[in-house]
Amino acid sequence: xxxxxxxxxxxxxxxxxxxxxxxxxxxxxxxxxxxxxxxxxxxxxxxxxxxxxxxxxxxxxxxxxxxxxxxxxxxxxxxxxxxxxxxxxxxxxxxxxxxxxxxxxxxxxxxxxxxxxxxxxxxxxxxxxxxxxxxxxxxxxxxxxxxxxxxxxxxxxxxxxxxxxxxxxxxxxxxxxxxxxxxxxxxxxxxxxxxxxxxxxxxxxxxxxxxxxxxxxxxxxxxxxxxxxxxxxxxxxxxxxxxxxxxxxxxxxxxxxxxxxxxxxxxxxxxxxxxxxxxxxxxxxxx
Numbered sequence: 001x002x003x004x005x006x007x008x009x010x011x012x013x014x015x016x017x018x019x020x021x022x023x024x025x026x027x028x029x030x031x032x033x034x035x036x037x038x039x040x041x042x043x044x045x046x047x048x049x050x051x052x053x054x055x056x057x058x059x060x061x062x063x064x065x066x067x068x069x070x071x072x073x074x075x076x077x078x079x080x081x082x083x084x085x086x087x088x089x090x091x092x093x094x095x096x097x098x099x100x101x102x103x104x105x106x107x108x109x110x111x112x113x114x115x116x117x118x119x120x121x122x123x124x125x126x127x128x129x130x131x132x133x134x135x136x137x138x139x140x141x142x143x144x145x146x147x148x149x150x151x152x153x154x155x156x157x158x159x160x161x162x163x164x165x166x167x168x169x170x171x172x173x174x175x176x177x178x179x180x181x182x183x184x185x186x187x188x189x190x191x192x193x194x195x196x197x198x199x200x201x202x203x204x205x206x207x208x209x210x211x212x213x214x215x216x217x218x219x220x221x222x223x224x225x226x227x228x229x230x231x232x233x234x235x236x237x238x239x240x241x242x243x244x245x246x247x248x249x250x251x252x253x254x255x256x257x258x259x260x261x262x263x264x265x266x267x268x269x270x271x272x273x274x275x276x277x278x279x280x281x282x283x284x285x286x287x
Contacts, residue, residue, distance in 0.1 A: 026243040034080055034250050041253045042077045045070050048257065064135045065115060068142065069108035073253035075101035080250060096150060102249060103146035103174065105256065106222070110178050111138060113214050116207055117185040121192040149174070168233040175226050182215040217255045221248045 049070050052063045079098035082090060118126040153167055189211055193204045225245040231238060 023239055023243075026240065030243055030247045030250075031084065033247050034084055037250055037254055038077055038081050038084070041073070041257065042081070044257055045074050045077065045253060049074065064139065065108050065111045068139050069105055069112065069256060072101045072105040072108060073256050076105070076250075077253055096147075100146040100150060102252070103149070104143055105252065106175065106178055106218075107142035107145060108139075109214055109218065109256075110181055111142060113182055113185045113211055116211055117189050120189050120196070120207060165233055168229050172226065172229050172233065175222055175229075178218060182211070182218060186211045186215060217252075221252050221255060224248050 049067060052067050052070070076098055079094050079101065082094050083098070115126075149170065153170060157167070186208070189207060193208065196204075224241060225248065228238065228241045228245040231241070
């Protein structure tokens with residue numbers, strides 16, 4: 001059987017060769033995976049968002065970041081649905097919204113890990129600083145940062161003729177920064193838990209498990225795309241990594257559901273009990 005190769009000229013003027021039959025097979029696999037992610041993730045994400053909204057009460061800000069994370073996942077799923085039904089005339093806008101939602105979900109993953117770290121490592125500071133106002137400010141910053149980055153890149157590319165390497169550099173920096181942060185939060189939490197005797201063993205295991213899974217999911221789903229962008233920065237193109245990295249990106253909404261729903265189904269009751277216990281203890285102290 002003869003292989004069908006065509007040459008494609010890229011922005012740097014180099015020629016690269018593709019086996020389009022193989023490339024179409026990869027795209028078909030990505031299409032199937034995307035359909036599965038949409039069919040499962042869309043209804044489950046809506047259900048979880050509605051369930052978590054009932055937990056938002058005065059002085060109970062823990063679910064707010066998770067709700068925002070799931071909303072960003074919901075935006076990604078809706079954009080994937082539009083892309084799968086071939087809305088080519090909206091392609092640029094949908095891609096812009098999709099990648100903004102993806103970057104926003106990364107921001108909230110960092111915020112959720114930071115929250116877990118502060119609860120254990122700096123409980124007194126967290127207890128007095130975890131207000132609705134701070135939560136709203138953090139959420140607004142997380143939502144505005146990605147579209148602002150995109151708009152600045154577009155403006156600079158139009159006005160200052162920013163090269164593609166510069167754009168790649170921005171995305172590399174954005175997606176690499178969470179790695180040391182996740183590691184720092186995990187190590188700091190482990191140190192604080194090793195010195196704490198008041199936290200039950202099951203609670204310690206659950207908190208460490210959440211941070212480990214955040215780091216693991218980010219590594220598995222986002223690292224391939226980071227490697228792909230680095231290779232493109234070096235003018236190297238890998239068609240397998242291109243499709244696989246994009247497919248892993250599309251799995252992130254399901255991974256968020258598995259992580260936060262699975263662990264919170266046991267922790268929500270404990271969290272509410274702990275909050276009530278703190279309020280009772282404070283009331284007894286004031287009497």
